[in-house]
Amino acid sequence: MSHQLPAILFLLPLFAAISMPVVCLKHRHWSHPIAVAILAAMVLVSILNLQNVIHHGEVRYVFSGWTVPLGIEWVADGLASVIIVLLNAVCLLCVVFTGPTSPKDLGGRIVHYYTLILLLVSSTTGIVFAGDLFNLFVFLEVAAISSYALIGVAGGRALFAAFRYLILGTLGASLYLLGVSYLYAVTGTLNMSDMVDKLPLLLNSKAVLGGLLFMFIGLGIKMALVPFHSWLPEAYTYAPDSISPILASLVTKVALLAWVRIIYWVFNASSIINDVPILLLVEVVGTLAAVIGASLALAQRNIKMMFAYGGISHIGIILIGISQGNPTGFAGGVFYLLNDSVMQAGLFFLAGMAFYQYGVRTIDDMGRVGKQAPWLTGSLIVMALGMIGLPPTGGFFGKWYIILGALEAGNYVSVAAVLLSTLLTLAYFVRLFEAIFSQTSTRLDVQSGEIPLSFKLTLGVTSAAIMILGLFSSPIIQLLLSQALPPTL
Amino acid sequence: MADALLAVLQRPNFLTFVIIFLWGFYIMVTRYNLVKKLIGMYLVQTSVIFFLVSISAKKGATLPVLLSTTEPVQAASYANPLPHVLTLTAIVVGVATTGVGLALCGAIYRKYGSLDEQEILEKLE
Numbered sequence: 001m002s003h004q005l006p007a008i009l010f011l012l013p014l015f016a017a018i019s020m021p022v023v024c025l026k027h028r029h030w031s032h033p034i035a036v037a038i039l040a041a042m043v044l045v046s047i048l049n050l051q052n053v054i055h056h057g058e059v060r061y062v063f064s065g066w067t068v069p070l071g072i073e074w075v076a077d078g079l080a081s082v083i084i085v086l087l088n089a090v091c092l093l094c095v096v097f098t099g100p101t102s103p104k105d106l107g108g109r110i111v112h113y114y115t116l117i118l119l120l121v122s123s124t125t126g127i128v129f130a131g132d133l134f135n136l137f138v139f140l141e142v143a144a145i146s147s148y149a150l151i152g153v154a155g156g157r158a159l160f161a162a163f164r165y166l167i168l169g170t171l172g173a174s175l176y177l178l179g180v181s182y183l184y185a186v187t188g189t190l191n192m193s194d195m196v197d198k199l200p201l202l203l204n205s206k207a208v209l210g211g212l213l214f215m216f217i218g219l220g221i222k223m224a225l226v227p228f229h230s231w232l233p234e235a236y237t238y239a240p241d242s243i244s245p246i247l248a249s250l251v252t253k254v255a256l257l258a259w260v261r262i263i264y265w266v267f268n269a270s271s272i273i274n275d276v277p278i279l280l281l282v283e284v285v286g287t288l289a290a291v292i293g294a295s296l297a298l299a300q301r302n303i304k305m306m307f308a309y310g311g312i313s314h315i316g317i318i319l320i321g322i323s324q325g326n327p328t329g330f331a332g333g334v335f336y337l338l339n340d341s342v343m344q345a346g347l348f349f350l351a352g353m354a355f356y357q358y359g360v361r362t363i364d365d366m367g368r369v370g371k372q373a374p375w376l377t378g379s380l381i382v383m384a385l386g387m388i389g390l391p392p393t394g395g396f397f398g399k400w401y402i403i404l405g406a407l408e409a410g411n412y413v414s415v416a417a418v419l420l421s422t423l424l425t426l427a428y429f430v431r432l433f434e435a436i437f438s439q440t441s442t443r444l445d446v447q448s449g450e451i452p453l454s455f456k457l458t459l460g461v462t463s464a465a466i467m468i469l470g471l472f473s474s475p476i477i478q479l480l481l482s483q484a485l486p487p488t489l
Numbered sequence: 490m491a492d493a494l495l496a497v498l499q500r501p502n503f504l505t506f507v508i509i510f511l512w513g514f515y516i517m518v519t520r521y522n523l524v525k526k527l528i529g530m531y532l533v534q535t536s537v538i539f540f541l542v543s544i545s546a547k548k549g550a551t552l553p554v555l556l557s558t559t560e561p562v563q564a565a566s567y568a569n570p571l572p573h574v575l576t577l578t579a580i581v582v583g584v585a586t587t588g589v590g591l592a593l594c595g596a597i598y599r600k601y602g603s604l605d606e607q608e609i610l611e612k613l614e
Contacts, residue, residue, distance in 0.1 A: 137579075138578055141582045144586075145582075145585055145586060145589055148586075148589050149589055152592075152593050159596050160597060163590065166586065166590050166593065167530055167590075170530050171530065171533060173586075177537050177579060178537045178540065181537065181540055181541045184541075184544075185544045
């Protein structure tokens with residue numbers, strides 16, 4: 001039974017997504033409790049799966065009994081299992097958050113929304129577990145198509161942002177597929193563990209290098225890496241407030257995870273392919289992303305746009321950690337990915353709540369809220385601590401291990417980039433707090449009313465999670481170091 | 490230089506792939522009409538699918554259906570079936586993406602009364 005858990009994790013939301021439009025045809029208000037129940041079950045099953053993986057080692061799930069080089073395989077190893085627990089928990093929070101906002105926010109398209117969310121969750125499960133390069137492509141596209149539709153679901157300005165995302169995202173997917181077909185043409189296999197055996201003899205091949213670079217550019221577009229990030233800020237800013245958190249915490253992170261799989265589990269990352277050091281390339285791009293993303297965030301006035309650029313800079317920081325080529329940096333990078341997922345969800349909850357409750361969209365509006373909003377200000381302080389990376393939040397320990405890894409590898413430029421990005425993050429949060437605590441601006445005349453329970457719950461849980469991830473960082477890092485390291489480190 | 494040119498001409502499938510891909514990419518970048526952008530996007534997808542199919546071709550090979558069940562399988566006498574299967578999936582993905590793209594175009598047209606990117610951007614300001 002326990003080895004079926006990865007498949008259950010995928011099939012549960014998939015069947016729920018398919019049956020949702022039928023079941024909720026007459027009773028639209030059922031869709032919210034159904035989605036919450038399914039995601040709660042997912043969290044439970046993914047915890048069971050993690051326990052199983054920790055005690056009995058990784059699970060290799062082979063579909064329909066076709067053995068490995070021929071069939072499609074899923075690998076539930078330590079890394080995938082840890083990440084799937086967190087992603088499902090964050091999804092559950094996102095769905096809980098949307099309870100009160102969604103009917104107004106989505107223009108009545110609630111059933112569409114929950115169907116697409118469940119589809120997105122099932123495809124991210126696929127991306128995290130996939131042990132086959134083409135299978136990965138299919139799930140990437142299912143996730144992408146559901147996110148295009150989610151962004152556009154409420155219409156308005158988001159439609160145009162969704163269209164741009166669609167054009168760029170499809171270009172990324174095509175480049176990824178091109179990379180896969182290069183590697184297939186050279187090695188004759190699509191299975192990751194099978195390709196590992198065949199690649200060492202082919203490292204001087206230009207086709208392998210070309211395939212890897214095409215995959216990198218393709219996934220780079222999907223994870224909004226800096227030269228290819230132009231779709232993300234608009235898409236996340238104009239998307240309905242109930243949708244931004246789930247997209248920000250899921251979509252870019254799973255694309256990054258797919259890239260980690262490819263460089264560490266398919267290629268031996270420390271190797272030099274055809275005179276091109278891949279890790280150094282990733283590190284340089286990560287450095288640029290960390291600094292440029294944070295500087296662009298500093299220039300924004302819309303708070304959602306600011307948080308979106310903050311997310312772009314964090315992708316860079318995670319890549320810096322991943323690319324150090326030592327266990328400390330890798331574990332730090334993965335730990336920061338977990339934190340970033342929680343923080344991004346929390347920040348977009350906050351932005352959504354600020355608009356729903358107080359009508360706040362820009363930094364200047366934030367000043368009018370002032371100290372009237374203890375929930376808003378309190379959770380913003382915790383999330384800012386996490387984003388800047390001050391102890392005892394998880395953000396601090398993530399950056400700490402990334403910096404330790406970089407020092408171990410002697411990459412002082414990376415250390416400087418992480419510190420510079422931290423300073424820039426500090427700068428844009430200082431702007432936000434300056435607006436909140438300055439008493440000069442006129443007060444909010446709109447009486448806001450009682451804050452819905454789901455807002456308090458989600459903001460409270462994310463703020464607590466940021467702290468808890470920090471306080472329990474040592475066991476989590478130990479778990480990552482013992483269970484989630486790639487075989488080559 | 491001449492060698493490289495000859496090598497390219499011996500593989501017309503790769504040349505065709507590059508032409509279709511760049512053509513699609515050029516349309517995506519230069520046209521302001523959203524439907525034309527979608528057409529460019531579709532060309533890019535199709536070019537990759539074409540590339541994937543073309544690498545499975547072999548000279549003197551036949552359909553991947555076993556000619557004889559008693560003799561050992563001669564891989565050289567059958568075309569590789571796997572890229573075709575992958576292609577089918579990739580086509581389905583492409584159709585789904587184009588469908589969502591067209592739906593978005595329709596919604597944009599109903600809202601802004603135009604499909605021209607510049608006109609829409611002016612209305613957004």
